[in-house]
Amino acid sequence: xxxxxxxxxxxxxxxxxxxxxxxxxxxxxxxxxxxxxxxxxxxxxxxxxxxxxxxxxxxxxxxxxxxxxxx
Amino acid sequence: xxxxxxxxxxxxxxxxxxxxxxxxxxxxxxxxxxxxxxxxxxxxxxxxxxxxxxxxxxxxxxxxxxxxxxxxxxxxxxxxxxxxxxxxxxxxxxxxxxxxxxxxxxxxxxxxxxxxxxxxxxxxxxxxxxxxxxxxxxxxxxxxxxxxxxxxxxxxxxxxxxxxxxxxxxxxxxxxxxxxxxxxxxxxxxxxxxxxxxxxxxxxxxxxxxxxxxxxxxxxxxxxxxxxxxxxxxxxxxxxxxxxxxxxxxxxxxxxxxxxxxxxxxxxxxxxxxxxxxxxxxxxxxxxxxxxxxxxxxxxxxxxxxxxxxxxxxxxxxxxxxxxxxxxxxxxxxxxxxxxxxxxxxxxxxxxxxxxxxxxxxxxxxxxxxxxxxxxxxxxxxxxxxxxxxxxxxxxxxxxxxxxxxxxxxxxxxxxxxxxxxxxxxxxxxxxxxxxxxxxxxxxxxxxxxxxxxxxxxxxxxxxxxxxxxxxxxxxxxxxxxxxxxxxxxxxxxxxxxxxx
Ligand SMILES: Nc1ncnc2c1ncn2[C@@H]1O[C@H](COP(=O)(O)OP(=O)(O)OP(=O)(O)O)[C@@H](O)[C@H]1O
Ligand SMILES: [Mg+2]
Numbered sequence: 001x002x003x004x005x006x007x008x009x010x011x012x013x014x015x016x017x018x019x020x021x022x023x024x025x026x027x028x029x030x031x032x033x034x035x036x037x038x039x040x041x042x043x044x045x046x047x048x049x050x051x052x053x054x055x056x057x058x059x060x061x062x063x064x065x066x067x068x069x070x071x
Numbered sequence: 072x073x074x075x076x077x078x079x080x081x082x083x084x085x086x087x088x089x090x091x092x093x094x095x096x097x098x099x100x101x102x103x104x105x106x107x108x109x110x111x112x113x114x115x116x117x118x119x120x121x122x123x124x125x126x127x128x129x130x131x132x133x134x135x136x137x138x139x140x141x142x143x144x145x146x147x148x149x150x151x152x153x154x155x156x157x158x159x160x161x162x163x164x165x166x167x168x169x170x171x172x173x174x175x176x177x178x179x180x181x182x183x184x185x186x187x188x189x190x191x192x193x194x195x196x197x198x199x200x201x202x203x204x205x206x207x208x209x210x211x212x213x214x215x216x217x218x219x220x221x222x223x224x225x226x227x228x229x230x231x232x233x234x235x236x237x238x239x240x241x242x243x244x245x246x247x248x249x250x251x252x253x254x255x256x257x258x259x260x261x262x263x264x265x266x267x268x269x270x271x272x273x274x275x276x277x278x279x280x281x282x283x284x285x286x287x288x289x290x291x292x293x294x295x296x297x298x299x300x301x302x303x304x305x306x307x308x309x310x311x312x313x314x315x316x317x318x319x320x321x322x323x324x325x326x327x328x329x330x331x332x333x334x335x336x337x338x339x340x341x342x343x344x345x346x347x348x349x350x351x352x353x354x355x356x357x358x359x360x361x362x363x364x365x366x367x368x369x370x371x372x373x374x375x376x377x378x379x380x381x382x383x384x385x386x387x388x389x390x391x392x393x394x395x396x397x398x399x400x401x402x403x404x405x406x407x408x409x410x411x412x413x414x415x416x417x418x419x420x421x422x423x424x425x426x427x428x429x430x431x432x433x434x435x436x437x438x439x440x441x442x443x444x445x446x447x448x449x450x451x452x453x454x455x456x457x458x459x460x461x462x463x464x465x466x467x468x469x470x471x472x473x474x475x476x477x478x479x480x481x482x483x484x485x486x487x488x489x490x491x492x493x494x495x496x497x498x499x500x501x502x503x504x505x506x507x508x509x510x511x512x513x514x515x516x517x518x519x520x521x522x523x524x525x526x527x528x529x530x531x532x533x534x535x536x537x538x539x540x541x542x543x544x545x546x547x548x549x550x551x552x553x554x555x556x557x558x559x560x561x562x563x564x565x566x567x568x569x570x571x572x
Contacts, residue, residue, distance in 0.1 A: 054111035056096040056157065064089040 005053035007036035010060075012044050095158045099123060100138060102150055105299050106344045107141045109156045115139055118198060120161045124154040130163060130301060133345045140345045142301040144179070162198065165309045166191035167316040172260065175277055175291040178302050178309035183293060184277070195312040197305060201367035208373040213438040214325065214382050217253030217495020218246065220423060220488045223447040223505055225410055225430045228438030229259075229323050230371025230380035234402055236387045236394065237412025241424050243386045245492035246410065247327040248276060250384065252283050253495035254325060260317045261289040262326045264310035267303050267333030270295045279493070296333075303337035311368045314381045318370075321377035326369070330386035331362060335398045352397045359401050366405045408432040422489055427454060441548035442502045449509045450484055457481020476514070483513040486521040499544040500529055503557065506549070512561045520571035528564055536560045 007027060009015070015023070015038060024034040031052055041049070046061035097111025107123060112131070115121070121129040121141050127150055133140030141156070165180040168190055175184045178197075182188060210228035227233050235243050251261045263280075265273045273293045280286050292310040294302035307328045314324040328334070335358055342355035350356050362385075369383035387402050392413065394403065403409055408431045417424035436444070460478055464470060470478070487508045490496070496504075504525055507513060516524050532540060539560060542553045549557070 051096065054095055054097055054113045055093060057091055057093050059091040063092055067089050067092070 005031065006051075007031060007033065008039055008051040009036050010039045010041040010044060010049040010051075012040070012042055012046055014038070014040055094160065097139065097156045099150060099152050099154045099156055101152060102143070102147055104344050105143050105147070105301060106341075107143060107147070107150070107156075109139045109141050110137075112139045112156060112158060115158050116162065118162055120159045120163055121156060122159060123156045124150050129156075130305075131158075132341070133347070142304075142341055142345070143299065144301050144305075145299075162196050163305065164194040164196045165312050166193075167195050167313055168192035171290050171313060171316075172288060173286045173290070175273070175293060176309075177298070178292060178294050178305040180309070193316065195316050197308040197312050198364075199312070199315065199368065201364070202370045202372060202376070206372055206376045207370050209437065210371050210380075210434045211438050212323075212371075212380075213435070213440060213498075214250075214259070214323075215253055215257065215498050216246070216250040217497070218249055218423060218492075219490055219496060219501050219505065220425050220427065221246070221410060222439075222498055222501055223443060223488075224427055224451055225408065225425070225432045226435035226439040226443070227382065227384075227432060228371075228435045229382050230369065231408075231432070231434050231438075232366050232369045232383040232385070232406040233432060233435070234385055234387060234406040234409040235412070236389060236399060236403070236409050237424070238389055238392055238414045241412040241414050241417045242422060242492060243388065243412060244272075244276075244329050246412075246423060247329055247384055247386060248279070249492045249495050250325065251280065251289055251327070252285050252493060254288060255283075255285060258323060259288065260314070260322055260324045261285070262310045262314050262324060263289060263291045264307050264326065264328050265291065265293040265295065266306045266328065266330060267294070267296045267337060268329065270297065283493070300337040300340040303334060304341055307331070307334055307365050311365060311381065311383075315368070318372070318379040318381055319377065321379045323380045323382070325382045325384070328365075328383065328385040330388055331402055332386075332388040332398055335361065354397060358398070362398075362402055363405050366402075407434045420489075421485070423492065427451070428458075440498055440502070442543050442546070443498060443505075445549050446502055446505045446509060450505050453477075453481055453484045453509055454488075457485065479514055480509075480511065482518055483516070483521055484508045486518060487513070487525060489522070497544075499540045500532075502543050502549070503532055503540065504529065506557055507561050510558075510561075512565065515565075516571045524568070524571050527568060528561070531564050532560060 027036060028034040044060035044062050047059045049060045050057045095112045095114035097109045100108045100110050107129060115131045117134055119131045121131050123129050128144045129141040130144060131139055132142050170189050174182060174189060177183055210230045212229045214227045214229045216222055216227060235246050237243050251263060254261055273295055277291060280289055290313055292306055294306040310326050314326045317324050338358060338361055339354050343349060347355050366383055369381045371380040372378055385402060387399050389399055411426045411429040412424045413426045456477055460474060464478055487504055513521060539553055539556050543549060
């Protein structure tokens with residue numbers, strides 16, 4: 001994945017400094033850039049949602065609930 | 072009670088893993104006319120199911136370098152420009168189980184009747200590669216339509232694709248529906264796909280089938296004229312996917328596509344809105360492939376693959392009998408023959424209005440009952456001679472006795488072939504009636520009484536000589552013994568019924 005892709009991290013409440021530090025190092029390893037935009041999104045209910053370019057990794061509670069609905 | 076509910080829930084949730092999901096996302100750039108243009112969605116597959124906004128579903132059809140063209144499957148009322156769009160990783164499919172029999176569903180499997188939801192056993196992809204050559208075998212088992220003219224002269228075999236073609240209002244749907252009625256007790260599952268039909272017609276058809284007890288083995292897939300073009304485009308694929316679910320169980324299935332002209336029009340609408348280049352009659356270049364990949368899925372599988380079959384009866388509506396228009400020629404070339412219906416015949420009272428000369432079945436004769444073959448050949452000849460002579464006879468008043476006799480014979484054979492669409496006839500009775508007509512047992516009967524004679528003669532055979540009928544059916548041919556019995560039965564009948572002479 002190229003480093004030019006924008007990374008957005010969504011969470012229900014603002015991330016702590018420690019959480020941000022861990023995320024940065026993970027992103028550096030995976031994406032090549034440790035920069036990301038933070039977004040607070042209460043509709044997630046819990047967990048995180050990370051978008052790298054147009055690919056979205058959904059680890060939020062809403063995402064899981066909607067998976068449940070599709071069973 | 073509470074406990075059991077809990078345990079059911081626990082059972083359902085047991086072993087469930089709700090993992091992080093990965094999907095491609097994008098944004099709506101513009102939408103309208105049932106189409107949305109979407110930015111992003113880098114990993115999207117062609118034909119993938121797409122979620123737009125909260126719960127609007129669409130189908131990714133056009134994949135371009137800078138945008139994706141999505142056809143909406145539901146209304147766009149809740150959409151806004153800028154809404155998030157995401158992939159689902161699922162190609163379009165329809166949920167099926169044995170419970171779908173007797174139901175009316177839309178192309179995505181949602182019930183359209185007022186009955187409870189269908190418990191789904193498996194999801195069948197709408198687009199599937201047709202069974203390969205090695206898994207197939209040739210057509211050898213007849214599919215009886217119950218229509219004398221067809222079973223005698225244009226026989227259809229299980230696994231065949233036979234086109235029903237004709238102008239509007241010439242009885243095309245009636246042939247398809249009559250064939251469904253005749254499958255009662257024949258171990259055939261029927262799928263009737265209504266594409267772009269009026270809702271009232273679908274409701275009426277359902278009621279007719281219900282009343283005749285035909286819904287016990289029939290599924291109706293409907294995308295009516297008021298549904299989106301996308302739904303009409305999907306309907307035939309959904310129909311054949313339902314058929315394939317039963318094919319996998321080794322069953323024989325009959326699918327009727329009513330009709331593929333409207334299907335092509337729906338696809339043209341989608342293609343034009345997606346700004347695909349258009350060709351002849353403004354249809355897109357791949358409209359041939361649209362129908363060939365559908366009809367290729369009709370098949371007769373060999374025993375190693377379950378031995379089931381899918382018989383397809385696609386219907387095409389022509390304009391002013393023009394079979395050389397784009398869509399008719401396409402579908403004629405894909406199918407194994409056609410039943411050609413003519414408005415002139417229909418208006419002249421010939422019902423079903425089949426033009427026997429222009430209708431063919433290229434594979435069905437291998438599957439035809441031997442007894443039917445024995446009587447049908449002669450009838451075809453009688454009929455052909457009659458049509459030829461009748462044209463000449465119009466001009467001359469004094470005919471020699473031989474010509475007159477041929478004309479009389481032909482007129483009776485033609486009358487015998489007239490049949491109400493909702494009165495299919497078992498094949499052994501067809502054979503008996505055709506035998507009588509082409510062996511001259513009707514020659515003395517007044518033309519307008521022929522139908523009465525037919526009814527009474529069949530009643531007589533059924534009540535007094537049922538062994539003849541069962542022999543025709545069982546032996547699959549008219550043995551010398553049966554031949555004698557038929558002759559004496561019809562002779563006796565003639566002496567007791569002189570009122571129609
Ligand atoms: N064999 C028949 N005997 C008597 N009536 C018939 C027969 N076949 C069809 N009809 C009648 O003719 C009319 C038209 O038939 P049908 O709807 O099947 O035609 P169609 O070609 O499918 O028409 P459309 O183009 O509207 O789809 C109907 O009212 C039907 O009942
Ligand atoms: Mg019709």
